[in-house]
Amino acid sequence: MVTRRDFLRLAAGAGAVAATAPLVGVSAGAATRSKAAGSPVPKTADIEVAWWGGTTRDARTEGVIELFEKIHPGWHLTPFFSNFSDYFDAMNVRAAANNLPDVLQLGGSYVPEYANEHQLLSLDRYSYGDPADRYKSGNVIDLEGFDTGQLLGGTVGRHLYAVTLGGNMPAVVYNKSMLAKAGMQPPPKGYSWTDFANYLAELKKSLPKGVYPCDDNSGTGGPVMQVWVQQKYQHMYTRSGQLSFGVPELEGYFQYWAALRAKGLIVPGTLEAAAIENGTNEGNPLVLGQAAFTFIWSNYLSQYQPLMKDTIGMIRYPLGPKGSLVGDFTQASQFFSVSAHSKAPYVAAEFINFCVNNGHAVQALGVERGIPAAVRNEKVVLASPRLTASDRAEVAFESEYGPLTRGQPVAPGKSGALTTIFQNAAQDIALGTASVTDASEQAMSLAQKALS
Amino acid sequence: MQLESRGSQARAVRAWLPRAGGLVEQGPGRLPRRKLSRRQREALAAYLFLLPWLVGMVGITLGPMLASLWISFTRYNLLSPPHWIGLGNYDALLHDPLFASAVKVTLLYVGVSVPIQIGFALFLAVLLNRGMKALGLVRAVYYIPSLLGSSVAIAIVWRTLFGYDGTVDRVVELFGWHNPPAWIDDPHTAVYTLVVLAAWQFGAPMIIFLAGLRNIPKELYEAADVDGAHRWLQFRRITLPLLSPLILFNLVLQVIGSFQAFTPAYVISGGTGGPASSTLFYTLYLYQEAFGQLDMGYGSAMAWVLLVAIVAVTAAIFATSRRWVFYMDRQA
Incomplete structure (x- = not known):
């Protein structure tokens, strides 16, 4: 793990001084400012906290809100939650009205997108990385020991706009019980894409009718295409924010999936369509017992397991052919940010700090959003009596494979649209409404238009 | 002075x-x-009473409409100020394959669902008009789907019925249809499940037809009976012509409504317009572009194209109506 001091050096060197601003002289100014604005600690406050996710996340987060309200009797928190796709429709409209929730969960490209539109509050003056700064006025979010990469993921133009809620990485989740019944072991470490295709063909022979060896993740689930591309290219995006690969690469990727589909090794397009329309964890083909493998993120192990009777496990994504680059990466799975228009930014910052540092809160949230970004908090989670076997497996998985992955550069702000574009292309191919070549060409031109 | x-x-x-x-x-x-003359005073009073409506009309309908016309010539993401790009959005529409697909899906939906809906409404109105016990109750029961039809709850029920391995599949399998289509999850059949859902909402046109049927003078049928015209002939020669103004009315309303259909497609496809854009209605694509991608300029341009298209289709219907709509008073 990178220490705080390493981070300072790295961040300063990279010219991306994230949470460091309060440490290098802004804090004095911050103190005067907060004094000028009156006491930063309001006796009463009413703030809104928003997130997307499944039912387990809702219950865990609401539990933390309750805890927080008990400790701060004058402060009231209103939760807002929905599934992923509806969430950003709502947030976009609220951003337009300068009315984002005080605390809001964000992921990946939405942080730079909203920060660049002046919708997010810079958390520089509310955070600190050195314990010596703990008692400086306004400093509430303790980022000591937080993973550098994850902090940078919440940084835009040298300012911290988002605090990581946990780290995750791509992972293939599989149904252990099904494999045991079929008398098979999961693919061995270091397996390749070709190995995986052969493995699925072998597995298909011993699976009951109606169960497919793998989910169709050509357009859904984890960042399969990104990992695939990154095994050949240094980055998915060029420095100017364009895609670094072309139509042939995309075609090759879709061809791989089309070959699996033709042999009946992945779920048919109509079943995948049902899963997409459902849009919840409960409707996922692996959770429903329709598929034995699925490409997703590591923190889904602890989201899927409570919904299933079968036991599930996790392996790393397949590797590229010999001589390929490492394609998978660790990242902050999601963040909490504060609205630039919040009337109680101090309370919002206190709540974020509570979520990422308070022992009870950290244990209540567990590893559902990923592994805590600081080792000290990971230890707190590991000591939790509520920790399940799958939670432990998730922590073990990341400590084993995390160090082997590459760092993740922040995706350009406009890349949010690409998920839909590639998902549509994948579905057109899966349902036979477009050929691999046509769908790849169309998706590429749409993607370039979206990024321009 | x-x-x-x-x-x-x-x-x-x-x-x-x-x-x-x-x-x-x-x-x-x-x-x-x-x-003031009496006339002026009455006009003043009328405008005074109309004021709340006028405020709403200008503030909530006309103003935003004109604003959206202006926005349609800009690139605007709600967060930063609009940026004038002239006809850029309209030009992009011409080259957008998803726009073309949305137009096709919507025309198919309008073309199939409106005749079915009106035919069904007319058929039931004639049936219900023949005098039966508890007519009021039956009419109310038939009207219920129209109240529920565009609701989210029914769209979810539809998904359960017509989804992958859903209720409908289970039932038809019992009757020996193996490997039935996945209906909602199959791009070839998905839009037709929405047509069925629309046809089911025949309540409003049915009520209007019923009222029209009541207004047809009984003497005409009696005279026809005396002349020995059988029921089908009576329907074709008396009922249909006398109902034709109402058919025109329902046709116009349903066409306009169907062009704007949104909720069922949104809920049933989970907002995606899938599978493979087969339920990507025009309004759903407009919504995705405007609120999903925050491309308000593009969305506004789409809205204006839709408005012009609806006006054109409505005008075309009215133009043909001279040939097939029969107004009794004019004839007399």
Whole structure:
């Protein structure tokens, strides 16, 4: 793990001084400012906290809100939650009205997108990385020991706009019980894409009718295409924010999936369509017992397991052919940010700090959003009596494979649209409404238009 | 300004001066009276009563419409100020394959669902008009789907019925249809499940047809009976012509409504317009572009194209109506 001091050096060197601003002289100014604005600690406050996710996340987060309200009797928190796709429709409209929730969960490209539109509050003056700064006025979010990469993921133009809620990485989740019944072991470490295709063909022979060896993740689930591309290219995006690969690469990727589909090794397009329309964890083909493998993120192990009777496990994504680059990466799975228009930014910052540092809160949230970004908090989670076997497996998985992955550069702000574009292309191919070549060409031109 | 206290001209001028303006010196106890004609007073009262509606019309409908016309010539993401790009959005529409697909899906939906809906409404209205016990109750029962039809709950029920391995599949399998289509999850059948859902909402046109049927003079049928015309002939020669104004009315309303259909496609496809864009209705694509991608300029351009298209189709229907709509009073 990178220490705080390493981070300072790295961040300063990279010219991306994230949470460091309060440490290098802004804090004095911050103190005067907060004094000028009156006491930063309001006796009463009413703030809104928003997130997307499944039912387990809702219950865990609401539990933390309750805890927080008990400790701060004058402060009231209103939760807002929905599934992923509806969430950003709502947030976009609220951003337009300068009315984002005080605390809001964000992921990946939405942080730079909203920060660049002046919708997010810079958390520089509310955070600190050195314990010596703990008692400086306004400093509430303790980022000591937080993973550098994850902090940078919440940084835009040298300012911290988002605090990581946990780290995750791509992972293939599989149904252990099904494999045991079929008398098979999961693919061995270091397996390749070709190995995986052969493995699925072998597995298909011993699976009951109606169960497919793998989910169709050509357009859904984890960042399969990104990992695939990154095994050949240094980055998915060029420095100017364009895609670094072309139509042939995309075609090759879709061809791989089309070959699996033709042999009946992945779920048919109509079943995948049902899963997409459902849009919840409960409707996922692996959770429903329709598929034995699925490409997703590591923190889904602890989201899927409570919904299933079968036991599930996790392996790393397949590797590229010999001589390929490492394609998978660790990242902050999601963040909490504060609205630039919040009337109680101090309370919002206190709540974020509570979520990422308070022992009870950290244990209540567990590893559902990923592994805590600081080792000290990971230890707190590991000591939790509520920790399940799958939670432990998730922590073990990341400590084993995390160090082997590459760092993740922040995706350009406009890349949010690409998920839909590639998902549509994948579905057109899966349902036979477009050929691999046509769908790849169309998706590429749409993607370039979206990024321009 | 000098004012005289006598003379009709002066009085007329004074009537338009403010009452409490302090401009006009008034004798004690003599308030100037507005001399408005009865017609003017009635018009004034009418506009006063219309004021709340006018405020709403201008503030909520006309104003935003004009604003959206302007936005359609800009690139605007809600967060930063709009940026004028002229006809850029309209030009992009021409080259957008998803736009073309959305137009195709919507035309298919309108073309299939409207005739089915109107035919069904007419059929049931004629059936219900034949006098039966508890007619009021039956009419209410048939109207219920129209109240529920565009609701989210029914769209979810539809998904359960017509989804992958859903209720409908289970039932048809019992009757020996193996490997039935996945309906909602199959791009070839998905839009037709929405057509069925629309056809099921025949309540409003049915009620209108029922009212129309009541208005057809009984004597016509009696005379036809005497002449020995059987029921089908009576329907074709009496009922249909006399109902034709209402058919026109329902047709126009349903066409406009169907062009704007949104909720069922949104809920059933989970907002995606899938599978493979087969339920990507025009309005759903507009919504995705405007609120999903925050491309308000593009969304506004789409909205204006839709408006023009609906006006054109409606005008076309009216143009043909001269040939097939029969107004009894004009004939007499």
